[in-house]
Amino acid sequence: MDAGNSRRAVLIAGPTASGKTALAIEMARASGGVVINTDSMQVYGVLDRLTARPNAAELAAAPHFLFGHVDPGVRYSTGAWLADAEKVIQEAHKENREPIFVGGTGLYFDALTNGFAEVPPIPDKEIQAVEKLIQGMDGEKRRAFLGEYDPELAERLVAADPQRVVRAVSVKRATGRTLSAFQRDTGGGLLAGYALERIVLMPERAVLRRRIAERFDAMMEAGAVEEVEALLARNLDPGLPAMKAIGVREIGAYLAGDVTREAAVAQAVTATRQYAKRQSTWFRNRMGDWQFVDPFRAR
Incomplete structure (x- = not known):
């Protein structure tokens, strides 16, 4: 302290x-x-x-x-x-x-x-355009794509996750200035x-993996399915951050009859564990x- x-x-x-x-x-x-x-x-x-x-x-x-x-x-x-x-x-x-x-x-x-x-507001249409451009790209392709717009950030990022890539590329396209340049101007x-x-x-990793699985089971019992159903009923833009919350896509597939409840849970647990691993790497670095x-x- x-x-x-x-x-x-x-x-x-x-x-x-x-x-x-x-x-x-x-x-x-x-x-x-x-x-x-x-x-x-x-x-x-x-x-x-x-x-x-x-x-x-x-x-x-x-x-x-x-x-x-x-x-x-x-x-x-x-x-x-x-x-x-x-x-x-x-x-x-x-x-x-x-x-x-x-x-x-x-x-x-x-x-x-x-x-x-202090980055100026970026128009939604610009963000949505970049989201479409990176659809289907894996992490390495996203990093290479980001490097065309902001090489400094592409080299610095631990993981070129979609949200950060969209943010950086849309900033450059909308303002003509890289996000890295804006970040150098930050105050306290x-x-x-x-x-x-x-x-x-x-x-410990094994403990965290177990807790993630147990917690997602508890979420399902506590009303997660009904929450996703209510969210999807609003027909929101799938590119919105809330629509990308882990579990929305997986439970949505279950509600649509595309997968079983057990498969949806297994997929969401796997996605959560992968997310926890990325978080842990970020915190350590x-x-x-x-x-x-x-x-x-x-x-």
Whole structure:
């Protein structure tokens, strides 16, 4: 933790199903703090269970902010999240409450602590055009494609996932300037001047794989199918971030009669495990100076 400052904040990162919610609530109850969502999927409404948002009992245990406050039809951005987070930080400071950020989106944490590039709004039609261009590309082809627009970022990215590639390419096409160039102009993060306790929860791989499978089974029992059914009934643009939440495509295929329930669950569990692996790689590469903790190791 950084010392010498009366203002404190806690940052709890980690792959999906690593026990972040439980730790955040425990710390919030101990300090009288507030829990602030730092996960790009848990911001969306409708998908309560599918995105593993805190349940009613957990929400009642401590003040929670930025959970489910965005309509799935909105293309919410890191910049929008930062603007919302800034308001919560200001209110927490007024009430002398410790902000506790918890989630699995590394980019949100990076923007929070290191600043965020002030990129002009990118038209939806530009984003959709780039999404069509990268359809069917694997990771290496996406990286090569990104390299044509932003070589610096293409070399730096740990994984050329579709969302980041679309973001960077659409920025270059719309503004004529690379996202890397914008990022070099970032100022300090919102928590400049705060003493930070920075934690990454990193369970053993076998434990995490088991927890992911158990949790998805619980999600299905708790209403994930009905959530996806309600989401699909809105006929939203499939390119919207909320429509790409893990489980939407798999459960959608089950609802359409294309796969069995068991197959849908197996596919979603596999996709979640792959996502957790990418998250873990990102945290190790970008958060090496954070405190890494195995929350399930016997003490």
